Amino acid sequence: MGRAIVITSGKGGVGKTTATANLGAALAQLGKSVVLVDADIGLRNLDVVMGLENRIVYHVVDVVQGKCSAQKALIKDRRMENLWLLPASQTDDKDAVSPEDMRKLVHELKLSHDFVLIDCPAGIEQGFKNAIAGADEAVVVATPEVSSIRDADRVVGLLAAHDLPARLVVNRISPHLVKRGDMLSQADVIEILALELLGAIPLDEQIVATTNKGVPAVLDGKSVAAKELVKIARKLAGLEVAETETGRGFFARLGRVFGLSPTPA
Amino acid sequence: MSSATAAASEIGERWGEVPQPESRPAAILKGGPRGLEIIVDGGAAVEAIAAALTRRLEEAPGFFRGNDVRVRVDGALPAGCLARLDEIATRFELTIVEVGPRKPASVTAHAGPVRQEVAEISAPVPQPALAAGTAPTAGVASVERTPPEVATEEAAPEGAPAAVLDAVPEPSEIAVIEVSSPMSDLPSAAVALMAAAPAPAPDVPASAPAPALALAPDVPAPAPEKTRMVVGPVRSGVILDHPGNLVVVGDVNPGAEVRAQGNIVILGRLRGIAHAGIGRENGFILALRLEPQQLRIGRVVARASEQEAQGNGTEIAHVTDKTIVVERYAGRLPPGLAAGI
Numbered sequence: 001m002g003r004a005i006v007i008t009s010g011k012g013g014v015g016k017t018t019a020t021a022n023l024g025a026a027l028a029q030l031g032k033s034v035v036l037v038d039a040d041i042g043l044r045n046l047d048v049v050m051g052l053e054n055r056i057v058y059h060v061v062d063v064v065q066g067k068c069s070a071q072k073a074l075i076k077d078r079r080m081e082n083l084w085l086l087p088a089s090q091t092d093d094k095d096a097v098s099p100e101d102m103r104k105l106v107h108e109l110k111l112s113h114d115f116v117l118i119d120c121p122a123g124i125e126q127g128f129k130n131a132i133a134g135a136d137e138a139v140v141v142a143t144p145e146v147s148s149i150r151d152a153d154r155v156v157g158l159l160a161a162h163d164l165p166a167r168l169v170v171n172r173i174s175p176h177l178v179k180r181g182d183m184l185s186q187a188d189v190i191e192i193l194a195l196e197l198l199g200a201i202p203l204d205e206q207i208v209a210t211t212n213k214g215v216p217a218v219l220d221g222k223s224v225a226a227k228e229l230v231k232i233a234r235k236l237a238g239l240e241v242a243e244t245e246t247g248r249g250f251f252a253r254l255g256r257v258f259g260l261s262p263t264p265a
Numbered sequence: 266m267s268s269a270t271a272a273a274s275e276i277g278e279r280w281g282e283v284p285q286p287e288s289r290p291a292a293i294l295k296g297g298p299r300g301l302e303i304i305v306d307g308g309a310a311v312e313a314i315a316a317a318l319t320r321r322l323e324e325a326p327g328f329f330r331g332n333d334v335r336v337r338v339d340g341a342l343p344a345g346c347l348a349r350l351d352e353i354a355t356r357f358e359l360t361i362v363e364v365g366p367r368k369p370a371s372v373t374a375h376a377g378p379v380r381q382e383v384a385e386i387s388a389p390v391p392q393p394a395l396a397a398g399t400a401p402t403a404g405v406a407s408v409e410r411t412p413p414e415v416a417t418e419e420a421a422p423e424g425a426p427a428a429v430l431d432a433v434p435e436p437s438e439i440a441v442i443e444v445s446s447p448m449s450d451l452p453s454a455a456v457a458l459m460a461a462a463p464a465p466a467p468d469v470p471a472s473a474p475a476p477a478l479a480l481a482p483d484v485p486a487p488a489p490e491k492t493r494m495v496v497g498p499v500r501s502g503v504i505l506d507h508p509g510n511l512v513v514v515g516d517v518n519p520g521a522e523v524r525a526q527g528n529i530v531i532l533g534r535l536r537g538i539a540h541a542g543i544g545r546e547n548g549f550i551l552a553l554r555l556e557p558q559q560l561r562i563g564r565v566v567a568r569a570s571e572q573e574a575q576g577n578g579t580e581i582a583h584v585t586d587k588t589i590v591v592e593r594y595a596g597r598l599p600p601g602l603a604a605g606i
Contacts, residue, residue: 153500153518153519154500157503160500192516194498
């Protein structure tokens with residue numbers, strides 16, 4: 001039986017879809033069987049970020065309405081063996097499916113895959129409720145910005161009310177801006193959200209390029225963001241995480257004290 | 266009574282701004298210089314009096330709870346009325362401590378000045394649940410009756426500026442003072458009280474012996490609510506509400522609200538909103554780190570100014586002179602707060 005993980009944030013535009021795509025790809029690279037589910041009905045993006053938008057024939061709403069089986073709607077990734085996408089519909093909206101529909105669908109997918117990653121839409125309304133319905137655990141993505149943290153805090157409260165354990169990914173952190181005092185540090189974020197930290201993804205220009213091209217950054221694996229995403233994927237899979245990227249030199253350690261270098265979680 | 270009503274309309278026309286009530290209300294609540302009062306129209310039926318009083322108390326039941334109240338009658342209390350008033354008072358947790366006539370003025374009805382008796386309770390912060398039916402939201406200070414209780418033909422007491430008229434929430438608050446008539450059907454104890462102490466002028470100091478006649482000695486004091494302990498963090502969007510004291514073990518995040526009728530203790534950082542002393546006007550908020558969006562105690566609200574340095578260490582907020590004051594807390598409560606626990 002696989003694990004269903006919802007990637008959520010409350011705030012829009014903080015990197016849920018990118019994280020879902022990359023974590024999925026990274027887990028597939030580790031040999032796991034992964035299905036990505038786009039729960040953002042009406043505003044689908046996961047297909048674009050994965051570069052699979054031209055291959056969509058059926059989508060989530062079709063499956064829920066019984067027009068086709070889930071198996072038929074899954075799109076196999078063009079690069080990776082064991083990675084599939086279940087796209088959202090672009091023409092319906094979030095009322096087209098119910099939490100119960102999602103629960104059944106995700107359960108079915110869990111039976112034949114190791115991981116079901118659900119890309120949650122922004123907000124806390126019907127779309128959010130649908131997305132969390134089938135999940136066993138949650139990854140909350142927040143950027144080090146007050147508005148993002150505020151929204152994430154709200155979401156964590158709602159997740160707790162649904163008994164969903166949650167862990168944190170801090171996204172788009174810039175040590176340079178933190179040092180200047182223009183950006184909250186990773187520690188500031190954790191202080192309010194009080195969640196276990198999975199990882200802190202640095203602000204990385206290459207992410208912009210890769211999402212636009214429809215190629216998950218982890219496939220190349222060279223950018224700083226990609227490296228952190230791979231680490232997070234390893235943690236999700238319960239694998240050991242090497243400390244190599246964080247640097248062991250004196251200055252790196254000093255940087256960690258001041259919240260400038262990424263801390264090994 | 267009919268002459269009084271006629272006089273009221275006459276005066277009303279003269280004023281021009283006073284909306285005319287069709288009939289006098291059977292009972293109203295009033296906050297006066299000596300506390301909460303129930304003004305009863307002795308000419309009304311017992312049930313009308315009971316209904317009017319109940320209605321007003323229901324507008325803000327928690328607001329009046331636990332108060333002492335004096336009954337003032339215009340005319341004579343109808344038979345059985347006192348028992349009904351007593352019953353209602355018990356239900357709303359009020360204690361009737363005195364029954365007496367309206368302040369007798371030597372003003373004769375036809376020339377009696379119209380007195381605006383605005384509730385003394387001023388509300389710097391409108392709170393829908395508490396302020397309903399009482400003071401206007403603009404903080405209006407009480408209008409003291411002008412010293413000449415014996416005012417004669419002076420049209421309007423100068424101390425009642427026209428502006429106050431706008432602030433009067435209910436037209437029914439306007440009343441015509443008239444000489445009280447003998448009360449023959451009150452319980453003998455009340456009659457004895459009134460015989461012994463003719464109603465004093467308002468500027469008699471409060472220490473003047475007015476025997477507190479507890480007409481409902483069997484009513485027990487309301488049981489103090491338990492203190493509730495909650496494990497935080499209290500997340501954004503969550504509201505905690507408790508009738509007693511509230512202790513949060515953990516943080517209160519921005520966007521969260523903790524409310525208590527008693528005191529609030531936060532064993533963590535207070536970053537959201539805390540509201541203590543709801544309905545009681547006194548209380549404190551204590552936190553290991555006080556960094557709130559807003560502090561509210563009773564009806565007073567404070568926010569941290571942008572420039573104020575955030576203190577370090579445990580701090581306690583309480584009300585002094587209608588302002589919220591924050592102090593370091595080193596193990597002792599500021600004076601006056603312990604009594605409220």
